[in-house]
Amino acid sequence: MTAAEVAAALRERQSAAPGAEASRERRERERAEHARLLDEGQAEILADLRAIGIDVPSLWHLAAGDGASGAVFEVLLRHLGGAHPDLIVEGLGDAMAGPQARPYWAELRALLASTERDVVRDQTVLILGSCAQRAQYDDLLEMVADEGLGDSRIFLLGPLNRIGNRIEAGRGRAVVGRFANHPELGVEAARILAGRGRRG
Numbered sequence: 001m002t003a004a005e006v007a008a009a010l011r012e013r014q015s016a017a018p019g020a021e022a023s024r025e026r027r028e029r030e031r032a033e034h035a036r037l038l039d040e041g042q043a044e045i046l047a048d049l050r051a052i053g054i055d056v057p058s059l060w061h062l063a064a065g066d067g068a069s070g071a072v073f074e075v076l077l078r079h080l081g082g083a084h085p086d087l088i089v090e091g092l093g094d095a096m097a098g099p100q101a102r103p104y105w106a107e108l109r110a111l112l113a114s115t116e117r118d119v120v121r122d123q124t125v126l127i128l129g130s131c132a133q134r135a136q137y138d139d140l141l142e143m144v145a146d147e148g149l150g151d152s153r154i155f156l157l158g159p160l161n162r163i164g165n166r167i168e169a170g171r172g173r174a175v176v177g178r179f180a181n182h183p184e185l186g187v188e189a190a191r192i193l194a195g196r197g198r199r200g
Helices: 003-016 020-051 059-063 070-080 086-096 099-114 118-131 134-144 147-167 171-177 186-193
Strands: none
Touching: 020 059, 020 070, 020 086, 059 086, 070 086, 070 099, 070 118, 086 118, 099 118, 099 134, 118 134, 118 147, 134 147, 147 171, 147 186, 171 186
16 A cells, blocks of 8 residues: 555544544534634724724734734734733734834833733733833833743843843843743743843
8 A cells, every 4th residue: 555545544444433523523613613702802903903994804914914013003002901812912912012012111011010811911021022122121120020920021031131231241141140040930041041042
């Protein structure tokens, strides 16, 4: 038998196995339900984007581009702290991360201070870390010292290292080094110190 014939025979045997059809139908139902929840979760955001002339089939079409800016960013920012499913909030974070978030630093910090949702906190910290520059370095230091932010502070270590080292050789590395044995941040701190951390 050829490899293709062996694969076809294996697929046929698996299809004939007891419960295979029921299992396949269950997976299809789960996929359909997941898609329905995503559609519902982003419907209001997409409607608000259409109202300002941005017609995209999903939030991830924004995230796939150069990121949201201007009026688009403001729409997404209004929704970031909203009652959306976690996956939608993650999609918002992807679309908002980058230098276009810099003018909204104060609003993002205010959201970070007020949210009680882990996913909103994580995505807000991710966005802040992605747009930080030298002017925001003291804010980054304040946030990374805030134990209340939990492991979302991982997203700050790379920017702290990068910006700190530009301010003064070794400054960022010294800050990251303080977290080398931290229970939540230690693994990422060690990666950065070894030159393998996530880019910040």
